[in-house]
Amino acid sequence: MSISPVFTCLGGGHGLYQTLLxxxxxxxxHINAVVTVADDGGSxxxxxxxxxxIPPGDLRMALSALxxxxxxxxLWRSTLQHRFKGNGAMAGHAVGNLILAGLSEEAGGMQQALDVLAKWTRSNGRVIPVCNEPLEIEADVAGLDDDPRVLRSVRGQVAVATTPGTVRRVRILPGDPPVNSAAIAAIMNADVVTVGPGxxxxxxxxHLLVPDVVTALNETTAQVVVILNLSPEAGETQGFTTERHMHLLSQHAPGLHVDHFLADNYLTATPGERRHLQRTAERVGGAIAYMDVRTIREDGSATNTHxxxxxxxxxxxxxxxx
Structure with missing residues (x-):
């Protein structure tokens, strides 16, 4: 592998931001950021x-990281991330979101807008929406009814992320969206592909609900690494074990191949639990590795940030x- 490998990082939000750094x-x-396009909250x-x-927020964050x-x-980074205050129509909007909104209309699409802004910011890589149309997330959720066996449908990223129930399964709408060809090329031409955290x-x-993305992950010669979260996500995966996080990938993308799962060695697992996690990783053709990847504060306490x-x-x- 080249001493300057090509990275393609799949994800969104703060998790993708840390991976790009x-x-x-x-x-x-070269760095490619392949970004989810299902956000429906905030600006x-x-x-x-x-x-x-296409919702620009996760795209803006990825661009600011690069x-x-x-x-x-x-200065570009802080400007892209700057949010207007106050109570008027502009309140809460991020500057970068508005720039991308205007550029996408002027340049003929979001990918063109991102590429233009990458030139302006002398970006270290390329930001690529996984699809060229906005997607919607829908989830089957338990615990919203008196009968815990009843599953209710919850639609929208914010609604799924904040549901008081337990998410059992998610899907995207439309169900088989046309993938951005640039996203597939980025996966196929990479040396390292990361999935997560987030x-x-x-x-x-x-990402794994777009069939062409799973096909590319299975066919690429890159090392595919799933970066596990340092703790369960409040709301979405509260109470989920590391094994459950790993199992969810194969549940939603049968046939997915992964080379490595990366967990922080701060994870308190017994030798027996680690053997069980290794068997879970092997079901998708991979192995689990425990390494020091957590940010530590000056006082020695651990954070939940990579x-x-x-x-x-x-x-x-x-x-x-x-």
């Missing part, structure tokens, strides 16, 4: 509803480049 620390020759949701566009490492690049049902699994430098070292080791 890790790819930069790994001195990747993204408002623009999606008003303009019928801005050039210079004073100008850092909100499992709304940022990670939606440390980009530690994550970069772990990914390079797993890919054979470390």
């Amino acid at each position: 890790a790819a930069r620390h790994a001195r990747a020759g 993204s949701g408002r623009l999606r509803r008003e303009l019928g566009m 801005t050039h490492d210079s004073e100008e690049g850092r 909100s499992w049902f709304s940022s990670v699994i939606p 440390d980009p430098e530690k994550l970069a070292a772990a990914l390079m080791t797993l890919s054979g480049s470390g």
Whole structure:
């Protein structure tokens, strides 16, 4: 593998942001961010509803993670992430979302807008929507009825992420959307492909519900690494075990092949539990690795955030480049 490997990172939100920073620390020759497009909350949701566009929020965050490492690049990063305050029509909108909304109309589409903005920000990589149309998440949820066996349908990313019930399964609407060809090319031409971390049902699994994405993950020569969350996501996967997180991938994408699951070695698992997790990983053709990837505060306490430098070292080791 090249000493400057090509990274393609699948996800959305803060989890993808940290992974992209890790790819930069790994001195990747090129970085692709393949981003979910199902957000329907906040500024993204408002623009999606008003303009019928792909929700820009996760795309903006990924782009901000890749801005050039210079004073100008850092200004771009903070500007893209800046949110207007107040109580008027602009309140809550992120500057980057509005730029992408305008550019997508002027340039002829969201991918074109992202590529133009990447040039302006001297980006270290390319941001790619997984699909060129907005998707919707729908979930089967238990615990919303007096009878715990009854499953209720909940629709929308925000509704799924905040449901008081237990999510059993999710799907995307439309069910077999046309994939962005650039996303497939990014997976096929990578040396390392990462999936996660992030909100499992709304940022990670939606990628695996696009059939062409699973086919590409199975056919690529890249090392495919699933980065496990450091803790269950409040709301979505509250109370879910590490094994349950791993099982959900194969449940939603039968036939998926994964090379590695990356867990933090802070995980308190007995030798017996680790053997069980290894067997779970083997069901999708992979193995589970435990490495130090967690950010530690100055007082020595652990956080629930991946440390980009530690994550970069772990990914390079797993890919054979470390």
